[in-house]
Amino acid sequence: MKLLFSFAVSNNHIDVVKLLLKENSCDSNTSLNDSKNISINVLLEQNCGTNxxxxxxxxxxxxxxxxxNSEIVKLLLKRNSDPNLCNKKNESPLSVASLYGHYEVVKLLIEHKCNLNCWNEERETPLFLASWKGHTKIVKLLLHNDCDVNMYNKNMETPLFISSTSGWTKIVQLLLEHKCEIEVCDLTKQTPLFNASMFGYDRIVELLLRRGGDPNxxxxxxxxxxxxAAYGGYESIVIRLLEYNxxxxxxxxxxxxxxDIAENYWLERLIRQANTCLIL
Incomplete structure (x- = not known):
């Protein structure tokens, strides 16, 4: 009977759900996870637990x-669902919504005072996850609500580090505008500027240098x-780094x-010219 009830809920067979509830054949609390928009209203009318x-x-x-499913999120939050309860991996609703770019869901959760700085088992915050995946609107929303911009994961990577490594220029700009720390190093001693230089993100390199990023x-x-940058053959980045001494x-x-490791004559010539200028 429990299997039948779960099937009826997950497939939105409202009449069957109502009949089984009327007969007290099933525990309404067991099937909220499988419910659709219509059947969840039926279940909530039975005062089933939401947590x-x-x-x-x-x-x-x-x-x-x-x-x-923002409509179900809205219904559950109205029924006092706890937005901070996490799964076995210590992921909260805000964590997964931020990771997968569910903007409307993130907005609803924030409106209901969820913890903005919760972290999963890898110590990744919602801001970190959104910065990693390039969800600019969510990053902006989290920053607007004063989340911690400098929290780092198990590898000592911050939102600025991961967005610089991933090439998300707009997100890097937003984080810098919110006074994030620039010279943070991960476990391998790499900085955001180092990684942006390594992967050829010239616009990010420029942003970091303008904000005082140390090129040395x-x-x-x-x-x-x-x-x-020389090894990767990124001429514009080599030029930019040389401009910043x-x-x-x-x-x-x-x-x-x-x-020694410049891969082409043009970069070799640039660096030799810089060395000559230093000697003079």
Whole structure:
């Protein structure tokens, strides 16, 4: 009977749901996770609990937030569903909505005072997840509501770090406008500027340098942003780093300067010219 009830709810067979509830054949609390817009109203009319969990410790609100169902989210929040209950991976409804770009759901959860700075088992916050996946509108909404812009994950990566690494220029700009820390290093000692230089994101490199990013901070292999930009053949980034007086004589653990690893004559000539200017 329980299986029949769950099937009726998940397939929106309202008459069957009402009949089974009338006969007290099933526990209405067990099927909220499977419910659709219409059947959930029927279940809520029976005063079923909204903060129940499935086997993965997911609440109905969590499932609705994950599945982009803003109408069900709205209904559940009106019935006092707890927006901060997490699943087994310590993911909250806001976490999954931010990760998958469900803007309307994020907006509803924030309006109901959810925890903006909750983190999952990897210590990733909703802002981190939205910054990673490039959901600019959600990032803007979270920042507007004063979430913590500098919280980092287990790898010491911040929202600025991950957005710089992923190439999301607009998000980097938003984070910088909200006074995030620029010189944060991950576990490998890489900075946002280092990664933007390594992956060829010239506009992000320019933004970070204008905000005071240090072009001479090296990673665990003593490589500078100039090293990785030269290796990648990113001419515009090499030029930009040289304009901001980066040190062309830094040597990595293999005793190589950026000049040693420049992959083409044009970059080699640029760096040689910079060295000549320093000598003069």
């Amino acid at each position: 129940v969990f499935n086997k993965d410790h997911e609440t109905p609100l969590f499932k609705a937030s994950l599945n982009i 901070i090296c990673d665990q292999f003593r490589q500078s942003p100039l090293h990785v 980066c040190n062309t004589n830094i040597r990595d653990i293999y005793n190589h300067t950026a000049l």
